[in-house]
Amino acid sequence: MTQLTLPGFEAPRLAAEHRLFFAAMPDPDTAARIAGMAGWLRSEMHVEARLLRTGRLHITLHHLGDFVCVPEVAVARACAAATSIDVPPFGVTLDRISSFNGRPGHRPLVLTGSTGLDALIGLQQGLGEALRGAGLRVSRARFTPHLTVLYDEGRVDPRAIAPISWTVREFVLIHSWLGKTRYDVKGRWPLKGSGPSV
Structure with missing residues (x-):
């Protein structure tokens, strides 16, 4: 039997508290270098917003x-799809900083790369195909690799920075507790493919 609701007494919508996404995360030493560089830039650019914790720095591959x-x-299903990825480790270099659009007062300040991100883009595309094959909905929008270091109300013009490089050796599935700055890793997949990097 269908339960009816009276006008003005509709059942409240529950707020989402959990987010799932795949990501490539820098190793701890690289994350510390990124945080140090971002802290210096934050001071130079007179940005007051706090930096993200080093353990949360990542490049999102797919938001589930x-x-x-x-x-x-x-x-x-996502974990099963991830096991099909066969890609060797590859290098990533981030050498620019800029602002992305976001909610008012909550614009991401991000690191991006000018060249050499083909392997990362290939990983993202291959993972997307595997996830869609597993019956999951993922965006087909153009992927712009970026690593967010903070959120601020201002906007920063793009500028070059000293390059930060690391080798991506795995990707992870993260369960983020929204509003609680907590990440739980639901799975890790080492990159150990024998073929050419994508």
Whole structure:
């Protein structure tokens, strides 16, 4: 039997508390270098917003969605899809800083790369195909690799920075607790493919 609601007494919508996404994360030493460089730039540019914690620095590969409860079936499908990725480790270099659009007062300040990100883009595309093959919805929008260091209300003009490089040796599935600055890693997949990097 269908349950009816009276006008003005609709059931409240529950707020999403969980986010799932795949990411490439810098190793701890690289994350510390990024944080140090970002702290210096923040001071030079007179930005007051706080930096993200080093343990949260990442390049998002695919956002799987925001949820009221963690959908374990989707997690299982995502993990199964991730095991099909066969890519060797590859290098990433970030050498520019700029602002991306975002909510008012919450614009991401990000690091990007000017060249040499083909392997990262290839990983993102291959993972997207595997996730779609597993029945999951992922965006087909153009992927612009970036690493967010803070959120601020101002906007920064793009500028070159001293390059920061590292070798991507794995990618991870992260469960983010929204509003609680907590990340749980749901799975890790080492890059150890024997073929040419994508």
